[in-house]
Amino acid sequence: MSASAKAWIKNEQKLGRAAATLPVALGGAQVLFGIFQVFCAARLLAAVLHQAPRGVHALLFATGFMLAALARAGLGVQAERLGFERGAAARRRLRSGVLATFMALGPAGLRGQHSAELAATSVDRVEAMEGFHARWIAATALAVIGPALVGLAAALADWRSALVLAITGLLVPFAMAVAGIGAGLAAKKQFVAMTRLQTRFIDRIRGISTIVLAGRGADEARALAAAAAELRVRTMRVLRVAFLSSTALDLAAAAALVLIVLRFAAVLHGDIALAPTALFILLLVPEYFAPLRAFSAVYADRLAVEAVATEFAALPAPPEPVPAAEIRSVAAHGLTLAFEEVSFTWDAARGPVLERLSLRVNSGEILLLTGASGAGKSTIIDLVLGFIAPDSGRVTINGVDRPVLVPAALNRMLGWIGQRPMLFAGSIEENIRFARPEASAEELAEAIRLARLEELILALPQGIRTPLGEGGFGLSGGQAQRIAIARAFLKDAPLLLLDEPTAHLDPAVERDVLESIRRLSVGRTVILATHSAVAMEFARDFGAKRLDLDALRHARVRGVA
Amino acid sequence: MNPVFDILKLWRAQAGWLALGALLSLAALGAAVALMGFSARTIALALLGGGLLVPAALPAIGTARVGLRYAERVMTHEATFRALAGLRVWLFRGLADSAAGGLGLRRAGDALARLVNDVDALDGLYLRITVPLLGAALLVPVLAVLLWRVQPLALLVLLPFGVVGFYLPRRAARLAAQNSAQAGLAMAGLRSAALDALTGLREVKIFAAEGRMLATVQAREAGLLAAQRELVARTSALQAVAFLIAQAGILLAILIGLGGAPVPAVIVVFVATVAFEAVLGLPRAGVLYGQAQAAAARVVEAAQQPPPVREPLAPLALPPGNAIAFEHVSLRYAPDLPLVFQNLSFQFPAGSRTAILGPSGAGKSSIAALLLKLVAPESGEIRLGGADLAHLPAEAVRGRIAYLSQATHLFADSIRNNLRLGDPTADDAALWRALEAAQLAETVRALPDGLDGWVGEGGHNFSGGQGRRLALARTLLSSAPVLVLDEPCAGLDAATEAEFLRVLNTATQGRSVLLIAHRLTGVEQLDRIWRLGGGGLMPATS
Known part of the structure; x- marks a missing residue:
């Protein structure tokens, strides 16, 4: 595990400890009531053996026993609920933090990361932190405090027995260390091995149709069985050693019991005065080891953290926000966009994508961006959107540097349509309103009309309330693009960025969608990046300026530009 | 029928191991009871001034207890691992026979992967539910005998024992079963909200929806936490009740002991303490059981689905030819759904290169599904080498047809193992030839580990174009004479697409190629082009 992962766990532990004071106190109180219960039980047992008074005394102790049990039960419920709330608070904190980081990084900052993987971090990996905060942290503290309290009670009754408990109790960590492995290490290995098998299994299930269609289903099943068997053999080799540390605990508990029995058996001989003490100590032995058992029972919660810490620690830091003092706004009646000597490099090994690029799109103009993929079309659009910042040079809007504009005002100026719009889980209406949730019903209807979505909506039995997204109604590529156009109409931004909006459409559908885009473009400043001949023709008809990034690059290589 | 029993039945193959583990567990529990009993007896006798019992018995039992507990841990884990492996392989086999076909061409692997969580929920079925329950059952007669020796009335203590060990776990199971549906829904909601955001x-940033999306995720999270909180509240209350009943049981044993034989009474109290502690975990096991039930139901249902196309009762031998013909084929996916296409006929001669074009939704992929026997036509016949597909076994048909699509999965494994899915017997020279043909050899050679290089989850360590070419190399390794390529370039940019198609032209020489796409780029070398639309197929001019 990396140093950063360790530091991350340490920090979580610090946060967890700060929140665990009350639960630890409750746990300590439970132990104290437990000791009192044992005290009552010992007195009662002495009475059973005719070594202590019966009658009212016994009744008193019986009542004390049950009252203490009641207190313990109540404390137990409280401790568990508190534990849950701590786990819940930690999950809320982690999940909000992770998602806020992802959103601040934006699509460019998360380039190359699969969204399913990001979702797994923000959902499953956060869930895996539950036990650590809900149980493990309190259990570690109680594994020390609990035996200490019980040991103290034993010392007050009979110091020799307390010595036996102390020695056998210390034997536990000592035996773990002497076993040479540390239970942790071995259990970790087992956990990692289990996780690996699990990952393999999930991967094979994800790709099961590929396997079946390749006619390899039976082979893969055999391979899976063989992998599991091999893993079992290896894991068991580790576990046989790992269990020695649990055995050390068993051994310590059994030794303590036997030694205490022998210690008293030798001196009792009908000694009435000693009877309650002997019974008290004897019943105390399980109480002494209970917190240690509880600790090893939640060790899996600690291991679960190791499995996810690397991912959390590797999360990139969110970008620094712009200092507030510089922020300005511009009056936006018509919008002029300009690049001044802008350079940008994604990957130093491949060289710059844009080198000292200058361009200017005046209010109401269309700029057509062409060039092979990788020439920098999307890079230009990402620079305008602010997902990335230029290495050098300036991007200006109405003459003002992009980074010093009020973010909310800037956002209102930007419209965008990509290759395939994201359809969120929700109705058609919710998906269009995504652009501007506060839009009125009239504005929504207008956007739908302008995007030519009316016909589709009328044909659907649930109309505008038809659910989209995963498990919802499947729109065709052209229909989905119309949703994006409706969103852009609803947002009504003066600057419109179109990033290959027709790349996935059939020529017939493409013309239709472009027609809608033409209506959308009227009166706006537009950048259209495209490969499509139909789209280029459309842009030329519209009187667009053209910037050919391939030509620019060749000119640069020849040293002309 | 309880689906958990279906799972338990699966474990018959490991019955020996499971039984041995359970026996050792019972022996270890017995030793724990004996240790406590003997300790109590020794102390009680000593207190009464009686003779000292041979103390040697005590350390011996103590040692036995420790040893048995160790053996129990080793053996129950061995048995668990065996049972889990068996369960996973069984689920895989079941899915391979059924769901994989139904999913076939769609990228629904994630939905299946969620089943894996259900399999995990079954992990505790043996170790945390069955074994402790057997222990509780064993303790009943032991306690009964010991109690009887105090006085017959003492048998009353069995009542609270039964409540804690058997009744409360059932209650907990029912609670958890009700809750797990709600929690499962909440979890799915949270997952989809996070995935959406x-x-x-891009859209979220552009429409300044960060706050809204975060609020949605937090609302779903609150729903999940509420469901979990309810379960915690109810089970912790149940646990508290179990604890109180156990304590009352111990007190009852003491009070009854006041009126019975003293030494057996002390023994019973100590043994009851151990016994109640052993069953106090069972209400929690009941919660696990409740959750396992729902999981088991989903797993069993998924694994036992019938295959999408019934295998022929009297399969014919595969004819030698590879010409494919569709004759008046009509298809619909369900009786209440419209026809995908009707009366479709076309020839696809051996060695030809054909493209089928059409807009999305026209049923292009359904042609591939029909060929691979993932669906059956409503009417009409599909012939391979002259024989009706309906009379040929699916596996034999799929041996003739190699299928490549954008959903073709790359496994988190080495390049070598990924390629060998196409041909498990291929040697390294063959693998390099395939990589060469797919124009990926140079890239792989540059990797530090060569063929042992790691492909990464879903081909993560490769670019989109490289990943697709790796899948192509795998497809080329298979000896199948017919290649069906279903939108192999979807999701690739234009330059990468053109490059991929150029590679395809040379790499597939000598085989029949059926290319399914929504448009052509002009790079493809084809004999004939069909256009699918409006439920029919028409020749298109290229």
Whole structure:
């Protein structure tokens, strides 16, 4: 595990400890009531053996026993609920933090990361932190405090027995260390091995149709069985050693019991005065080891953290926000966009994508961006959107540097349509309103009309309330693009960025969608990046300026530009 | 029928191991009871001034207890691992026979992967539910005998024992079963909200929806936490009740002991303490059981689905030819759904290169599904080498047809193992030839580990174009004479697409190629082009 992962766990532990004071106190109180219960039980047992008074005394102790049990039960419920709330608070904190980081990084900052993987971090990996905060942290503290309290009670009754408990109790960590492995290490290995098998299994299930269609289903099943068997053999080799540390605990508990029995058996001989003490100590032995058992029972919660810490620690830091003092706004009646000597490099090994690029799109103009993929079309659009910042040079809007504009005002100026719009889980209406949730019903209807979505909506039995997204109604590529156009109409931004909006459409559908885009473009400043001949023709008809990034690059290589 | 029993039945193959583990567990529990009993007896006798029992018995039992407990841990884990492996392989086999076909061409692997969580929920079925329950059952007669020796009335203590060990776990199971449906829904909601926000990150940023999306995720999270909180509240209350009943049981044993034989009474109290502690975990096991039930139901249902196309009762031998013909084929996916296409006929001669074009939704992929026997036509016949597909076994048909699509999965494994899915017997020279043909050899050679290089989850360590070419190399390794390529370039940019198609032209020489796409780029070398639309197929001019 990396140093950063360790530091991350340490920090979580610090946060967890700060929140665990009350639960630890409750746990300590439970132990104290437990000791009192044992005290009552010992007195009662002495009475059973005719070594202590019966009658009212016994009744008193019986009542004390049950009252203490009641207190313990109540404390137990409280401790568990508190534990849950701590786990819940930690999950809320982690999940909000992770998602806020992802959103601040934006699509460019998360380039190359699969969204399913990001979702797994923000959902499953956060869930895996539950036990650590809900149980493990309190259990570690109680594994020390609990035996200490019980040991103290034993010392007050009979110091020799307390010595036996102390020695056998210390034997536990000592035996773990002497076993040479540390239970942790071995259990970790087992956990990692289990996780690996699990990952393999999930991967094979994800790709099961590929396997079946390749006619390899039976082979893969055999391979899976063989992998599991091999893993079992290896894991068991580790576990046989790992269990020695649990055995050390068993051994310590059994030794303590036997030694205490022998210690008293030798001196009792009908000694009435000693009877309650002997019974008290004897019943105390399980109480002494209970917190240690509880600790090893939640060790899996600690291991679960190791499995996810690397991912959390590797999360990139969110970008620094712009200092507030510089922020300005511009009056936006018509919008002029300009690049001044802008350079940008994604990957130093491949060289710059844009080198000292200058361009200017005046209010109401269309700029057509062409060039092979990788020439920098999307890079230009990402620079305008602010997902990335230029290495050098300036991007200006109405003459003002992009980074010093009020973010909310800037956002209102930007419209965008990509290759395939994201359809969120929700109705058609919710998906269009995504652009501007506060839009009125009239504005929504207008956007739908302008995007030519009316016909589709009328044909659907649930109309505008038809659910989209995963498990919802499947729109065709052209229909989905119309949703994006409706969103852009609803947002009504003066600057419109179109990033290959027709790349996935059939020529017939493409013309239709472009027609809608033409209506959308009227009166706006537009950048259209495209490969499509139909789209280029459309842009030329519209009187667009053209910037050919391939030509620019060749000119640069020849040293002309 | 309880689906958990279906799972238990699966474990018959490991019955020996499971039984041995359970026996050792019972022996270890017996030793724990004996240790406590003997300790109590020794102390009680000593207190009464009686003779000292041979103390040697005590350390011996103590040692036995420790040893048995160790053996129990080793053996129950061995048995668990065996049972889990068996369960996973069984689920895989079941899915391979059924769901994989139904999913066939769609990228629904994630939905299946969620089943894996259900399999995990079954992990505790043996170790945390069955074994402790057997222990509780064993303790009943032991306690009964010991109690009887105090006085017959003492048998009353069995009542609280039964409540804690058997009744409360059932209650907990029912609670958890009700809750797990709600929690499962909440979890799915949270997952889809997070996935939506992250997949649509561009839109989220552009429409300044960060706050809204975060609020949605937090609302779903609150729903999940509420469901979990309810379960915690109810089970912790149940646990508290179990604890109180156990304590009352111990007190009852003491009070009854006041009126019975003293030494057996002390023994019973100590043994009851151990016994109640052993069953106090069972209400929690009941919660696990409740959750396992729902999981088991989903797993069993998924694994036992019938295959999408029934295998022929009297399969014919595969004819030698590879010509494919569709004759008046009509298809619909369900009786209440419209026809995908009707009366479709076309020839696809051996060695020809054909493209089928059409807009999305026209049923292009359904042609591939029909060929691979993932669906059966409503009417009409599909012939391979002259024989009706309906009379040929699916596996034999799929041996003739290699299928490559954008959903073709790359496994988190080495390049070598990924390629060998196409041909498990291929040697390294053959693998390099395939990589060469797919124009990926140079890339792989540059990797430090060569063929042992790691492909990464879903081909993560490769670019989109490289990943697709790796899948192509795998397809080329298979000896299948017919290649069906279903939108192999979807999701690739234009330059990468053109490059991929150029590679395809040379790499597939000598085989029949059926290319399914929504448009052509002009790079493809084809004999004939069909256009699918409006439920029919027409020749298209290229």
